[in-house]
Amino acid sequence: LPEAMEVLPLFSLAAIIGGLLAAFGAAVAGILQVKPKMLLAYSSISQMGILTAVFGIAFADPFLWGVTVPVLVLFTLHHALVKAALFLGVGSRRAGPGGRLVLPMLLLLALALAGAPLTTGAVAKHKLKILPFLEENSLPWFVDPALIAGSVATTVLMARFLWVVWPRSRRKMPISWLARGAWLVLATAVIWAVWLVPWELFRTTAAWMLEPDAIWSAFWPLALGGLLSVVVLRNAHLFPFRISASVPAGDLVVPLEWLVHKTRKLVQRVVSWAVLQRQGVQRRAGEWVRSQERYLRAAEAVETQLKKQAWDWLWILVVGAIVLIAIYW
Secondary structure (H helix, E strand, O other), X not given: OOOOOOXXXXXXXXXXXXXXXXXXXXXXXXXXXXXXXXXXXXXXXHHHHHHHHHHHHHHHOHHHHHHHHHHHHHHHHHHHHHHHHHHHHHHHOOEOOOHHHHHHHHHHHHHHHXXXXXXXXXXXXXXXXXXXXXXXXXXXXXXXXXXXXXXXXXXXXXXXHHHHHOOOXXXXXXXXXXXXXXXXXXXXXXXXXXXXXXOHHHHXXXXXXXXXXXXXXXXXXXXXXXXXXXXHHHOXXXXXXXXXXXXXXXXXXXXXXXXXXXXXXXXXXXXXXXXXXXXXXXXXXXXXXXXXXXHHHHHHHHHHHHHHOHHHHHHHHHHHHHHHHHHHO
C-alpha cells in the first residue's frame, strides 16, 4: 500500500467489522463442536478474521502499512506453526510408548495459540494490541477492546479443544519415533521460532516480552478465559441446550440454511395472504355485481311491464285529458 495512496475509511471500517464478526462468530461455532479437528478448523476461520481486521487497520492510514506488515507476517508464522502442530497432535494423542509428551505438548500449543507469555502467541498478540494506539484517532473505538476480547475467546476455544481432545479410552495407536520427534520439534517451535526470524523487530519484541509488565499483559486475558471456561464447564447443565446438538458438524452455512427456510416460510405466508386478499376482493366484487344485476333485472321487469301496458296508459291519459277539458271549459 503506497504511502501516497489516499485513506479508505469506509473500506477500513468494513474490513475491521467484517473481520471481527468472523473472528467471534467462528469462535462461538468452534466452541459448540465435538470433533477436535472441526474445532481447530473454526479456530482457523477465527484467526483469519483477526488478520482481516488487521488489513482494515492498515487501510485506515497508508503510513500504518509499514507497521502492519511485520505484524501480519509474525501472526501468520505463529498461526501456521501452532495450527499445523495441533492438527498433527490430534492424531498422536493416543500414541503408544513414549507418547506421554503428546498431551503436555497439546496443552503448550493451546496456550501459545491463546497468547500465553513467553510464546510466539504472546509476541504476535502484543504486536496486534499496540496497533490501535499508533493511530488512535483514525481507528474505531472498539478495535482495542475487541482484540482483547478475541484473546479471551481464543482461550475459551482452546479450553474446549483440550476438553474434547483429551483421551477417554485406553486404545493406543503406534507412531514411529521419527514422526514423534519431528512433531515435538514443530510443537516446541512456539518457544524458539521467534528468535530465529531474521527481523530485529521480532527479537526486540520477544526480549521485551520477558519483562514483568509484558508477562502480566499476556497473562490476564488468558486467566480470564480460563476462568470463564471453568465456570461454563461446571454449569453446563444449566444451559437450555446440549453443546453436542447446537451446531451441526459442517460449516457456517447452517445459519444461512435456517435463514433461507424462514425466508421461504415468510414468502409463502405473504403469498397466501395476498391470495386470500385477492379472493376476498373477488368475492366482494362478485357480490356487488350480483346486487347490481338484481337491480338491473328489476328495472328491466318494470320497463317490460310498462311497454306491455303502454296503450292502456295512453288511453287513460287521453280520457283524463278530455275529462279535464270538459270540466274547465
